[in-house]
Amino acid sequence: xxxxxxxxxxxxxxxxxxxxxxxxxxxxxxxxxxxxxxxxxxxxxxxxxxxxxxxxxxxxxxxxxxxxxxxxxxxxxxxxxxxxxxxxxxxxxxxxxxxxxxxxxxxxxxxxxxxxxxxxxxxxxxxxxxxxxxxxxxxxxxxxxxxxxxxxxxxxxxxxxxxxxxxxxxxxxxxxxxxxxxxxxxxxxxxxxxxxxxxxxxxxxxxxxxxxxxxxxxxxxxxxxxxxxxxxxxxxxxxxxxxxxxxxxxxxxxxxxxxxxxxxxxxxxxxxxxxxxxxxxxxxxxxxxxxxxxxxxxxxxxxxxxx
Amino acid sequence: xxxxxxxxxxxxxxxxxxxxxxxxxxxxxxxxxxxxxxxxxxxxxxxxxxxxxxxxxxxxxxxxxxxxxxxxxxxxxxxxxxxxxxxxxxxxxxxxxxxxxxxxxxxxxxxxxxxxxxxxxxxxxxxxxxxxxxxxxxxxxxxxxxxxxxxxxxxxxxxxxxxxxxxxxxxxxxxxxxxxxxxxxxxxxxxxxxxxxxxxxxxxxxxxxxxxxxxxxxxxxxxxxxxxxxxxxxxxxxxxxxxxxxxxxxxxxxxxxxxxxxxxxxxxxxxxxxxxxxxxxxxxxxxxxxxxxxxxxxxxxxxxxxx
Numbered sequence: 049x050x051x052x053x054x055x056x057x058x059x060x061x062x063x064x065x066x067x068x069x070x071x072x073x074x075x076x077x078x079x080x081x082x083x084x085x086x087x088x089x090x091x092x093x094x095x096x097x098x099x100x101x102x103x104x105x106x107x108x109x110x111x112x113x114x115x116x117x118x119x120x121x122x123x124x125x126x127x128x129x130x131x132x133x134x135x136x137x138x139x140x141x142x143x144x145x146x147x148x149x150x151x152x153x154x155x156x157x158x159x160x161x162x163x164x165x166x167x168x169x170x171x172x173x174x175x176x177x178x179x180x181x182x183x184x185x186x187x188x189x190x191x192x193x194x195x196x197x198x199x200x201x202x203x204x205x206x207x208x209x210x211x212x213x214x215x216x217x218x219x220x221x222x223x224x225x226x227x228x229x230x231x232x233x234x235x236x237x238x239x240x241x242x243x244x245x246x247x248x249x250x251x252x253x254x255x256x257x258x259x260x261x262x263x264x265x266x267x268x269x270x271x272x273x274x275x276x277x278x279x280x281x282x283x284x285x286x287x288x289x290x291x292x293x294x295x296x297x298x299x300x301x302x303x304x305x306x307x308x309x310x311x312x313x314x315x316x317x318x319x320x321x322x323x324x325x326x327x328x329x330x331x332x333x334x335x336x337x338x339x340x341x342x343x344x345x346x347x348x349x350x351x352x353x354x355x
Numbered sequence: 356x357x358x359x360x361x362x363x364x365x366x367x368x369x370x371x372x373x374x375x376x377x378x379x380x381x382x383x384x385x386x387x388x389x390x391x392x393x394x395x396x397x398x399x400x401x402x403x404x405x406x407x408x409x410x411x412x413x414x415x416x417x418x419x420x421x422x423x424x425x426x427x428x429x430x431x432x433x434x435x436x437x438x439x440x441x442x443x444x445x446x447x448x449x450x451x452x453x454x455x456x457x458x459x460x461x462x463x464x465x466x467x468x469x470x471x472x473x474x475x476x477x478x479x480x481x482x483x484x485x486x487x488x489x490x491x492x493x494x495x496x497x498x499x500x501x502x503x504x505x506x507x508x509x510x511x512x513x514x515x516x517x518x519x520x521x522x523x524x525x526x527x528x529x530x531x532x533x534x535x536x537x538x539x540x541x542x543x544x545x546x547x548x549x550x551x552x553x554x555x556x557x558x559x560x561x562x563x564x565x566x567x568x569x570x571x572x573x574x575x576x577x578x579x580x581x582x583x584x585x586x587x588x589x590x591x592x593x594x595x596x597x598x599x600x601x602x603x604x605x606x607x608x609x610x611x612x613x614x615x616x617x618x619x620x621x622x623x624x625x626x627x628x629x630x631x632x633x634x635x636x637x638x639x640x641x642x643x644x645x646x647x648x649x650x651x652x653x654x655x656x657x658x659x660x661x662x
């Protein structure tokens with residue numbers, strides 16, 4: 049990886065769809081993932097092995113993972129796992145990459161998974177170790193890393209300490225997540241400069257939501273701090289069901305456009321992404337798209353007609 | 356001015372309204388300006404002394420300037436002037452601050468004012484000198500400073516040279532304008548680092564449009580390069596009638612929110628800005644607002660009800 053390449057993990061199939069009221073079929077999810085892959089996206093958060101009762105949209109995790117392995121054997125397809133049981137299900141389904149989620153505040157862990165922060169941290173570490181023992185690639189989220197919907201501003205020392213714990217537990221990528229979309233570029237600069245002083249920057253990723261219209265500015269601040277790995281979702285689909293006030297994810301097309309216009313590469317095709325957004329719109333029955341979508345649609349209208 | 360204070364010139368009454376099809380009355384413009392001033396905006400681009408035939412929306416420039424001087428004697432109210440004749444009209448109307456516009460490419464000057472770049476530069480210099488002789492405060496725009504709709508990428512050397520010429524001609528503020536909203540934060544960083552190496556950064560201002568959804572990221576890149584003066588328009592109203600593909604201006608509320616969340620101050624009230632946006636909506640009969648407007652409206656719903 050050149051320092052001038054952004055690696056984007058498209059989280060539309062998981063973080064994007066998880067909160068959508070309209071059920072999306074397994075074949076439609078596979079099609080969306082295929083379109084993203086065809087656009088040049090090499091890393092996708094595909095599904096989540098959580099309780100189907102809690103998140104009905106992810107009830108087909110085993111089936112979808114099987115389809116991905118059959119049709120897209122070279123794709124980095126990540127599966128979210130809440131614990132060891134989730135890991136076992138993910139492994140049985142053939143997942144090659146899993147992600148654990150650790151919230152950085154007491155209350156968020158209590159509300160989300162009914163555990164205190166110490167226990168949640170320990171569970172994540174154990175799950176990471178178990179995943180590695182199975183030969184799986186691992187990611188670890190540090191959620192509500194800027195603000196918690198219940199506690200307010202998150203303590204940066206805690207965020208740094210938890211990120212270090214996840215790093216020591218072997219997570220190959222540590223995703224610093226602005227779960228409720230409250231971060232500003234000044235906060236992002238401060239967070240990642242601190243994190244980069246104790247952790248290898250190439251292992252850090254940034255995950256933003258566009259709630260306050262600052263996702264793109266935040267991504268730029270992270271890039272300037274040396275971050276090259278980002279979560280984003282095609283069309284900006286998304287939101288966290290457990291975090292009041294959360295809105296869509298940073299849109300993949302916005303990040304790709306900003307990166308390419310700023311001299312970085314992503315190897316992701318913007319017309320290809322638009323096809324994926326079009327497809328997601330047809331499945332969800334509503335208009336999607338990041339901040340640049342109107343301009344992109346005008347710009348690539350000719351390509352679309354020709355294809 | 357502290358280095359941690361952003362000075363925002365709200366251009367909604369001029370750049371914002373200029374391109375709107377619905378005629379806005381002089382009293383409505385004054386009301387919008389009053390609401391912006393009440394929100395804490397201390398610098399406003401109020402009108403433009405151009406040909407009423409070319410820009411009918413600005414035909415009331417003389418009357419509006421009189422009203423502003425009567426009702427808001429302490430407001431920095433700037434008037435755009437195309438040439439000496441515009442200056443004379445602005446001065447006769449009581450304007451205390453005027454702005455000249457110099458496009459950074461041959462073709463844009465030809466299309467916009469039917470002059471070559473050398474002549475346009477000379478006219479701007481003469482107009483600045485004449486304005487200063489009259490005791491007026493002056494701003495100079497360097498337009499299409501990133502890309503020209505006719506010529507493509509603008510030569511940065513030319514932008515720097517023109518900005519220097521405007522500085523030498525006494526312009527108290529030189530506004531680097533992304534007229535068609537094509538700039539990226541990488542380009543902004545590059546432009547302002549170069550400009551700051553030859554000009555005092557405190558005299559430079561940045562003017563962005565949100566065509567490609569990057570206005571906020573661009574503003575952050577400019578802030579990081581040391582820029583503290585910005586143009587923006589409440590509700591993101593705007594667009595340039597002579598530049599194909601241009602969209603709304605960077606929204607004042609987006610810049611204020613980003614600045615305040617990033618540890619800078621603006622002395623502008625967000626609930627106050629929302630009142631101005633509401634008023635502009637009532638006059639233009641359509642929904643307005645920057646990228647953060649949905650979140651801001653939810654956030655300040657209580658304040659609005661209470662006021």
